[in-house]
Amino acid sequence: MRPEEDRGARLRRLRWHCRRALLELDLVFQRFWRQAGDDLNDSDAAALERLLELEDHDLWELASGRRDTDDPQLRGIVERLRQA
Amino acid sequence: MKITKRTFDAVIVGAGGAGLRAALQLSESGLKTAVLTKVFPTRSHTVAAQGGVAASLGNSEEDHWHWHMYDTVKGSDWLGDQDAIEFMCRKANEVVIELEHYGMPFDRTDAGKIYQRPFGGHMSNFGEKPVRRSCAAADRTGHAMLHALYQRNVRANTQFFVEWMALDLIRDAEGEVLGVTALEMETGEIVAFQSKATIFATGGAGRIYHSSTNAFINTGDGLGMAARAGIPLEDMEFWQFHPTGVAGAGVLITEGVRGEGGILRNSSGERFMERYAPNAKDLASRDVVSRAMVTEINEGRGCGPNKDFVLLDITHLDPKVIMQRLPGIREISIQFAGTDPIKEPIPVVPTCHYQMGGIPTNYSGQVVAPRGSSMSVAVPGFYAAGECACASVHGANRLGTNSLLDLLVFGKSAGETAVEDVKKSTKAHKDLPQEAIERTLERINRLDTQRDGAGVHESRLAMQRTMQNHCGVFRFADKLKEGVSKILDVQKDVQRTVIKDKSKVFNTARIEALELENLIEVAVATMISAEARKESRGAHVRDDAPDTAERPNGRDDQNWLKHTLWFKEGNRLDYKSVKLTPLTVPTIELKKRAY
Numbered sequence: 001m002r003p004e005e006d007r008g009a010r011l012r013r014l015r016w017h018c019r020r021a022l023l024e025l026d027l028v029f030q031r032f033w034r035q036a037g038d039d040l041n042d043s044d045a046a047a048l049e050r051l052l053e054l055e056d057h058d059l060w061e062l063a064s065g066r067r068d069t070d071d072p073q074l075r076g077i078v079e080r081l082r083q084a
Numbered sequence: 085m086k087i088t089k090r091t092f093d094a095v096i097v098g099a100g101g102a103g104l105r106a107a108l109q110l111s112e113s114g115l116k117t118a119v120l121t122k123v124f125p126t127r128s129h130t131v132a133a134q135g136g137v138a139a140s141l142g143n144s145e146e147d148h149w150h151w152h153m154y155d156t157v158k159g160s161d162w163l164g165d166q167d168a169i170e171f172m173c174r175k176a177n178e179v180v181i182e183l184e185h186y187g188m189p190f191d192r193t194d195a196g197k198i199y200q201r202p203f204g205g206h207m208s209n210f211g212e213k214p215v216r217r218s219c220a221a222a223d224r225t226g227h228a229m230l231h232a233l234y235q236r237n238v239r240a241n242t243q244f245f246v247e248w249m250a251l252d253l254i255r256d257a258e259g260e261v262l263g264v265t266a267l268e269m270e271t272g273e274i275v276a277f278q279s280k281a282t283i284f285a286t287g288g289a290g291r292i293y294h295s296s297t298n299a300f301i302n303t304g305d306g307l308g309m310a311a312r313a314g315i316p317l318e319d320m321e322f323w324q325f326h327p328t329g330v331a332g333a334g335v336l337i338t339e340g341v342r343g344e345g346g347i348l349r350n351s352s353g354e355r356f357m358e359r360y361a362p363n364a365k366d367l368a369s370r371d372v373v374s375r376a377m378v379t380e381i382n383e384g385r386g387c388g389p390n391k392d393f394v395l396l397d398i399t400h401l402d403p404k405v406i407m408q409r410l411p412g413i414r415e416i417s418i419q420f421a422g423t424d425p426i427k428e429p430i431p432v433v434p435t436c437h438y439q440m441g442g443i444p445t446n447y448s449g450q451v452v453a454p455r456g457s458s459m460s461v462a463v464p465g466f467y468a469a470g471e472c473a474c475a476s477v478h479g480a481n482r483l484g485t486n487s488l489l490d491l492l493v494f495g496k497s498a499g500e501t502a503v504e505d506v507k508k509s510t511k512a513h514k515d516l517p518q519e520a521i522e523r524t525l526e527r528i529n530r531l532d533t534q535r536d537g538a539g540v541h542e543s544r545l546a547m548q549r550t551m552q553n554h555c556g557v558f559r560f561a562d563k564l565k566e567g568v569s570k571i572l573d574v575q576k577d578v579q580r581t582v583i584k585d586k587s588k589v590f591n592t593a594r595i596e597a598l599e600l601e602n603l604i605e606v607a608v609a610t611m612i613s614a615e616a617r618k619e620s621r622g623a624h625v626r627d628d629a630p631d632t633a634e635r636p637n638g639r640d641d642q643n644w645l646k647h648t649l650w651f652k653e654g655n656r657l658d659y660k661s662v663k664l665t666p667l668t669v670p671t672i673e674l675k676k677r678a679y
């Protein structure tokens with residue numbers, strides 16, 4: 001989270017960062033936001049922030065289940081993406 | 085109202101392959117260069133490109149730029165400009181090798197040369213047999229290309245403005261382009277970028293269709309901005325449809341699936357391509373397969389409850405082959421079609437993939453528009469490259485792997501021309517006309533104050549459905565006519581969209597509303613240009629212009645061998661001739677396009 005950023009702004013920034021280069025990911029994130037809506041808690045948001053730092057192809061491999069993450073902070077959010 | 089102004093020698097809008105290649109040219113020549121982009125550069129849509137980039141390197145077998153040129157002219161169904169096509173094909177080796185020197189990890193042969201593979205439509209010896217011309221970096225060609233170019237730009241001190249959305253072109257009364265207005269997403273502030281050279285590299289607008297392989301970012305912003313500033317859009321009726329997008333989602337299933345033995349089937353399980361293309365069958369060219377699929381659906385042999393898709397069957401393949409040679413296909417199918425292709429076929433439909441038309445340019449990357457008695461006069465200060473531009477090398481139909489080549493060649497040449505022009509000019513920056521800035525502020529203000537308007541999501545959906553149903557793979561005179569009036573109705577809604585969220589910071593609702601204002605310009609241009617073109621050519625296929633002995637494939641060279649120009653003002657159309665004279669070689673003469 002950036003200094004002085006309020007929660008609403010943080011979620012809106014995250015939403016924009018879900019605009020990706022691959023349609024596959026756009027569709028997964030679209031479903032994810034429909035389900036998660038605005039009730040992501042702070043630790044979810046922090047995990048999502050880190051996940052969104054990944055390259056698109058790597059992110060898609062995680063989201064589609066072709067690869068797993070061994071990062072405990074990311075596991076929960078990856079699972080939610082897969083279920084979306 | 086006064087807004088902040090930032091001044092540069094050059095401003096580039098877009099950080100995909102075309103924008104980054106252009107930026108490099110400018111920064112390395114020492115000019116102060118800004119690149120604006122809606123998303124981080126390496127998340128631009130170029131990342132999605134997997135197939136490769138074409139160049140007649142001849143590393144695997146004999147090849148020649150002249151053969152490549154022939155294939156491209158033929159692929160374009162003779163609508164491509166032959167001077168620009170010669171220019172592109174001759175420059176291909178140079179720009180690909182340059183990229184290799186920038187660190188692009190191309191696949192290699194045992195001897196250490198760039199490995200090349202065949203790709204649809206690329207042939208040797210003027211159409212004789214397929215040739216290996218595509219250079220790739222595993223299945224991440226676009227991604228690797230962007231990384232190489234981005235690193236190089238960082239070294240050259242290109243200044244990036246990431247998460248900035250350009251809103252409007254700033255053009256003065258003489259028609260000179262002086263920069264753009266842009267929105268900083270993080271603050272909501274509107275800033276004027278003043279420049280001596282403005283280069284658009286904003287990518288395609290594939291999201292005008294309901295079924296599209298394009299990511300959400302492809303909203304044709306550059307085209308919308310150009311159209312609002314009085315620049316025409318060229319050949320917008322030509323859109324390439326990829327035969328196999330997952331029904332309902334659009335996600336691309338690569339041609340490789342049919343290459344490995346995948347078969348298209350209709351509702352009775354018939355392998356229908358045997359009827360349409362007895363030799364090539366499921367591997368016929370993209371437009372042939374797409375049209376066959378639509379014919380099956382139109383004649384009631386589609387699958388599913390609404391009979392609106394066909395099936396791509398790989399259940400007869402060894403699961404090991406699927407897992408090894410078609411990585412990713414299984415995941416895509418499970419995620420987006422809900423079927424495991426090892427057990428059940430994948431529902432697919434022809435899906436919008438690539439925009440052949442765009443902002444008119446010459447092969448030097450200058451934007452050109454009619455002025456006085458000439459149809460192509462350079463607009464001072466304005467350049468464009470990549471999918472948003474129309475040089476025109478793809479004409480009525482693009483060959484696979486020619487688009488990444490287009491980005492490199494015309495990104496570079498737009499950059500080179502801009503460098504020359506900026507260095508030649510001795511004048512200081514011109515003052516920015518306040519009216520141009522006010523126009524942007526009015527659009528933002530309209531969104532902030534609009535009440536009881538139309539929803540952004542609903543209007544976008546209406547636009548996408550109208551385009552899909554009235555201006556798809558197969559086109560019908562009455563449907564197109566109806567489509568024109570429907571899309572103009574949707575346009576009225578777009579002019580009164582309302583957003584609930586009026587916040588400043590990362591207001592994605594506002595961004596989407598602004599993007600829709602660009603998409604609709606492209607949609608209107610497409611529908612009106614398509615309705616008017618009364619022939620079939622390349623990707624534009626009309627039911628009332630069928631294949632006859634007199635007019636093979638429905639193409640009417642006598643009346644329609646010309647480029648369309650659509651002007652926003654009054655939805656006016658004009659036409660300009662196709663450049664049939666190449667730079668050094670003889671004209672590639674008109675012929676029926678057959679494979």
Ligand SMILES: Cc1cc2nc3c(=O)[nH]c(=O)nc-3n(C[C@H](O)[C@H](O)[C@H](O)COP(=O)(O)OP(=O)(O)OC[C@H]3O[C@@H](n4cnc5c(N)ncnc54)[C@H](O)[C@@H]3O)c2cc1C
Pocket residue numbers: 097098099100101102103120121122123125128129130131132133134135136137225226248249250251285286287288297298299305306336437438469470471472484485486487488489491
């Ligand atoms: C799934 C798929 C696979 C493909 N595979 C191949 C292939 O193998 N070979 C091939 O040759 N072609 C391929 N293509 C086509 C090719 O990828 C594209 O035509 C090409 O990448 C477009 O590049 P570009 O630089 O013009 O635009 P993009 O890469 O789309 O970049 C556009 C840039 O403009 C920026 N931008 C847009 N609007 C604004 C604005 N208002 N303000 C600020 N910035 C803005 C974006 O942020 C982005 O940085 C494929 C296309 C798809 C969809």
